[in-house]
Amino acid sequence: MGGFKHENEEVNLPERLNIGVIKYFWQSSPYNPSKKNTIPHFLRNIVVFKDFSDYELYILSKFIHERTYENGEIIFKQGDLGIGFYLIYYGNVEIIVEKENPLSTSSADSMEYSLVTCLENKDYFGELALLQENSIRSATAVAKNACKLIGIFKPDLDELIRVHPVVATKLLQSVSMIIAERLYSITKEVKILKYKLSKMEQLNENEVK
């Protein structure tokens, strides 16, 4: 590659420009606003929001709430009224289900908790609350360590529908996709269970004979 004339002297540039180095110096400038840690950037990396344009993510980011939780803090409780859909910005969240233990005598001990799943960064939960009227939480969510969540709540969705219908539609599409996928896997599981049940019934009948 050649050089270019600067005033009267010729400046020789290296054969290949090291883009990485230039990029490093450009981005390390204190005046360069880093966009890596902003909410739209975070939302961009979430699979269910892949159909959103950058501007739509920017609008969506104005309607969400950032909430921080300490270790062991309850995010929502089973049986409570739920209005929020949460994404995990950082930290871990445990989803647990309360089961009443009929054997235990004291009321404080009668509740038993069983872990359903442990969620991490970029996972989401509580999406049903966004679609259901008077949704009741079917499980309890607890922060396992210090974590930051991004919440989208029903009133925000209503406002989004009122002001930015296109973004609202895309959000609803994303949430519907999550639910459709879940429904699909549940249907599959039901099929397998039904098959197993019929097998067991057959076995039972054979034994009786």
Added chain:
Amino acid sequence: MKMKLNSNKGKKIFFFFLLIVISIIFIWSLPRLSIPLMIAYVLYLIVEPTIPQLLKLGVERNLAVIIIFLSLAIISIIPVVALVPTVKMEVENVGIYLPKVETYIKTKYEEIQLVVLQKAGVELNNEYFKNAIIYISDNLQKIIINIPKLLASLLEWLLVIPFLLFFFLRDGFSFKRIILKLVPNEIFERTYYLSNELNKKIGDYIFAKFIEASIVGTIIFVGLLLMGVRFAFLLGIVAAFTNIIPYLGPFLGLLPAIILGLVEHGIQSPEFSGILILYLAANVIDLGFVFPILVSKMVNLHPIIVVISVIVGSHYLGVAGMIISIPLAAAFKLVVAQIYFEIFGRG
């Protein structure tokens, strides 16, 4: 698997409620602040539904608020400029007119007294009547004496309310977000849900009532104007304002019109029956067409609850209490239902 859930967040919740209680007491104890705040909030609720319409057209929020604000200013200035002479004349006339009403009532009373004496042989006591007249004229004097004071605070409001309204419209969205940031995690979802429902209920109610009142007021004003009855504009405004009070309002609005009709035209005149028919027609239109269309927006309360809350409201806060009792009752119902579900679970 067993685990103990960490729910020792009492301090945060206590702090949050303390903050709310202190700010409510602070604002309540300063009527000079709370009244303009409340009026600005009501205006905000009436105007706010227009903002999304402009935002959908691609107008920026700031510009949308400025457009709404300017059009509101123009809309409210034109009638004020055009109607100030009329209203001034009508108010002055009312001042001249009141003694006429007084003498009319006196002569009527004497007539009735005579009739009762002839028919039943009982002389009616004059004391009650005299006391009533003294009471009314005393109160009127008090109002007239207080007018300069009222005008001074009105001037203050004229500056403060638009200022507050502008920032409510511009920053209401972010204000809400900042306040929500303070809500402790434990009660966040419930608080957000409840505050949103309350706001929606009160907003819908005020918006619906505003439209209903302006329709009724316009019908009365135009009707009276066409019939050539005096004080058409004042009576229209009175009808619009009293219409806000449920059930009792239409009768309260009718009262000054009946007195005027009796004094001015007499009970057998066509104007008197015309006034009655007009008020009847306005209320039939209101109940038959306006109310059913807006009723979905109204709060869902049983008529008995409505009447009880209006009586309670009038007992503590007078006419203002009658007007705000309904949304307050609806809000109360919502909060109580929420607490009930919290304690007894959702069946």
